[in-house]
Amino acid sequence: MQIRTLTLSLLFSLLAAGPAGAHDYTAGGIQIGHPWARATVAGQPSGGGFLKLTNTGADDKLVAVRADISATAELHTMQMDGDVMRMRQVDGIALPAGRTVELKPGGYHIMFMRLKAPLKEGSSFPATLIFEKAGEVKVDFKVQAAGAGAGGHGSGGTHH
Numbered sequence: 001m002q003i004r005t006l007t008l009s010l011l012f013s014l015l016a017a018g019p020a021g022a023h024d025y026t027a028g029g030i031q032i033g034h035p036w037a038r039a040t041v042a043g044q045p046s047g048g049g050f051l052k053l054t055n056t057g058a059d060d061k062l063v064a065v066r067a068d069i070s071a072t073a074e075l076h077t078m079q080m081d082g083d084v085m086r087m088r089q090v091d092g093i094a095l096p097a098g099r100t101v102e103l104k105p106g107g108y109h110i111m112f113m114r115l116k117a118p119l120k121e122g123s124s125f126p127a128t129l130i131f132e133k134a135g136e137v138k139v140d141f142k143v144q145a146a147g148a149g150a151g152g153h154g155s156g157g158t159h160h
């Protein structure tokens with residue numbers, strides 16, 4: 001009897017842990033791939049967050065992000081202003097049905113504003129993504145090296 005109980009509780013803890021190494025989430029018809037954030041240095045006021053959103057359902061929209069790691073989190077896009085790349089806050093990121101939208105350096109991203117502590121490479125932190133239709137889902141952002149995933153614009157991008 002005792003052995004049986006032990007086996008069951010082991011099984012439950014294994015199930016609760018989920019598949020090892022997987023770092024994907026779903027919210028309704030939205031598949032969320034590998035949320036990550038760029039490591040920051042001491043004194044850096046904000047940090048970028050990135051992930052891949054595949055919408056297998058009806059048209060939806062990422063409308064907000066909540067996180068304890070920073071005072072606020074905003075949705076940003078990058079735009080040319082003359083010949084300078086600048087960030088601009090957007091109300092939401094459209095997720096058309098059947099499409100994949102990637103938040104990545106140089107494009108749409110989440111900006112964790114007024115960080116309470118630097119984002120350390122190798123650590124992770126929880127955040128909640130809020131979709132217009134699919135609702136809320138809690139995910140973990142993995143912090144990766146500052147240069148990770150740098151696309152075209154390099155270290156460019158004037159920050160507010």
Ligand SMILES: [Cu+2]
Pocket residue numbers: 076087088109110111
């Ligand atoms: Cu930004």
